[in-house]
Amino acid sequence: MPRAVEALIFDFDGTLVDSDEALDAAFRAVGADPAAVGFGHAIAEACAHVGCTVEEYADAYDETAASPFAGVDDVVPLLGRWALCSNKHPRSGRAELERLGWEPELAVFADHFDWAHKSLGPVLSLMGLGADGVVMVGDSDGDVRCAEGVGCRFAWAGWNPRVASARPGGLVLDRPDQLLDLYG
Ligand SMILES: [Mg+2]
Secondary structure (H helix, E strand, O other): OOOOEEEEOOHHHHHEEEEEHHHHHHHHOOOOOOOOEEEOOOOHHHHHHHHHHHHHHHHHHHOOOOEEEEHHHHHHHHHHEEEOOOOOOHHHHHHHOOOHOOOEEEEOHHHOOOOOOOHHHHHHHHHHOOHHHHHEOOOHHHHHHHHHHHEEEEEEEEEOOOHHHOOOEEEEOOOHHHHHHHOO
16 A cells, blocks of 8 residues: 555546547547547647647537546545646636536646646645655556656556556556545
8 A cells, every 4th residue: 555645636538537539529520530649648739730729629629528437426525635737728627627516626737838748846836745745646658757757656547448458567546436545
């Protein structure tokens, strides 16, 4: 069992919400091939890669389509301190947070990072926490790099089938309720 943490910092897409199809559908709607993009990238980088603007993409994104992974909705109200750090467009992310009724202490999206790939340094500063007090929870190599960038621990969202089939090294949580065990 890992030592206790003061806060969990979550990626959003593919970690808390099963949004692959919603993300892909928006690329198809702007005439792009989602297979050319993949998941976990900064939205501006992904849009530039396929030749659309982030606003065109956000307009095409269905903010009602993605659902939480099984068990996540039950666990979110039980979390201690937690934050969201996501590469997605702030309009899409904030609309989904509101729809789901989730209220993280802090939620930062792509605009917070001038549309470059997210990082955890600003999140830790805003929360007044050191890297040793948090665990990053995510589903992509970019999320791992965020954790490595500040030197915090990382846990894989193993309830995402893509993560489960990849069988990554390190700490893999099989069920969302295991998140609660990470707190002291
Ligand atoms: Mg993700």
